[in-house]
Amino acid sequence: MKQSIFTIERSRPLARDVVELRAHGDTSAITAPGQFVNIRLTGKFLRRPISVCNVAGDELTLIYKIVGGGTRQLAAMRPGQTLDLLTGLGNGYDLSPAGDSPVLLGGGVGTPPMFWLARELLARGKPVRIVLGFNTADEVFYVDELRALGADVTVTTVDGSRGVKGFVTDGLPQDYSYFYTCGPEPMLRAVFRATKTSGQLSFEERMGCGFGACMGCSCKTLTGYKRICKDGPVLRKEEIAWER
Amino acid sequence: MGALSVNLCGIELDNPVIPASGTFGYGYEFAELYDINCLGTFSCKGTTRQERFGNPTPRIAECSAGMINAVGLQNPGVDRVIAEELPRLKKCFHKPLMANVSGFSVEDYAYTCQKLDEQEQVGWLEVNISCPNVHGGGMSFGTDPRAAYEVIKAVKAVTRKPVIAKLSPNVTDITVIAKACEDAGADGISLINTLLGMRIDLRTRKPVIANTMGGFSGPAVFPVALRMVYQTARAVKVPVVGVGGVSTAEDVIEMMLAGATAVEVGAANLVDPFACKKIVEALPETMARYQIAALREIIGGVKQWEKT
Known part of the structure; x- marks a missing residue:
């Protein structure tokens, strides 16, 4: 962990x-996709945790949803x-168990x-398939950016206004070696049930x-009590205890 | 004796700055960032007889100039603290530690305190009779002078090291509890623990915190803490440790003027992990600005308005 001052280069809306x-x-402390940063905002007491989308040299990309006063x-x-x-x-995602054909599942924010994770996996010569789940077409973002990396991207929307109608699990391919996912907890539960391989899930x-x-953010796992912020946010499928 | 040093219950502190229990874990997260030996000491995560997971999440809510927590005394239990946490801490912290203890019965407190009292690394026992986040324990001892007396009396009977009673602000008159603890043999009083608070999420219309209520802390509570430190320091003879909303060197000095011998820093550590180090470093300059030669000379030095 490091505390450093970052200068904003660009801020642009991607979707609703x-x-x-x-x-x-100084991005030197950021070592793995799936890690997050904690942002201090003037007048707000607690920092705002936001996951890292990408790191390239000293440039950091974050994507967040406006949900309250802090993000506004x-x-x-x-x-x-x-x-x-x-x-x-x-902790971030562990890339070593990915196998030959990993699938990445991202829900909303x-x-x-998944962007930096896909980039790292592709750099290791692995074909990457990504399934993204959104509620409606106007929420969809980053499809072109992910395709530009060389990933095979499937979009699902709950109302069917873009891509496959349904949930992210409806876009799950037949065969894959391993899965990585990040999204709201109901989606993580669905992915947990729908996947047949092991994988890693990132929690909020x-x-x-x-x-x-x-x-403040402890959870029970099959391998003991874990702090989502320090021992997570990424947990292995095998250690997750849903009944907390 | 340095200009920053103070004596807390017979043990010399290089400076009066002490990270408060529950905001500093067992020290390692911070030892990764800076040499925590720059602190006076620190008060470790509240330790109980048995391991505890604590309350369901969400356990945290934000407020204007503060936060609410309902962690519920998550800790590995006294045996594992002694077997695992203290040996690990020994590598990065070489000063006497303030061991914070909580319990659910008089026997619990005595049992846990006796075990920690035997540990060479422990300098003081801080007995938390004020946790607002557990049922049937914690705060229920700190809101009744007889129960507070019983706990401290039982702890004193089985320990040799200085015992500091940590008090709850959720009472009508904190000096009554403080005096009960002093009568029971407490060597010091620390205050305040968190104020019982609550938030509601407008979208879900549910309390933000799963436990409904939690302990409110942060800069917003500083004036309340200062007032109670002032009242308590005038009511008891034993040293008082000021806790509550402290986040700057100026706050430390203000607490000491009100009567605190040492000062704990809590919520500030969670938003700026370097908060305590920065406070220690800012003290000499801040003292110079207010013509303070030695911190120990200002304890309780608040002047009164002349009555007209």
């Missing part, structure tokens, strides 16, 4: 209430303004971490500190 933020600063304030910030970030938080929880000190 979804914003892509690009900023540069962040969306109003302009290029040149600075952000106080804690970086390199959380669970999509962003209300956090206090984001670096393991306050025990």
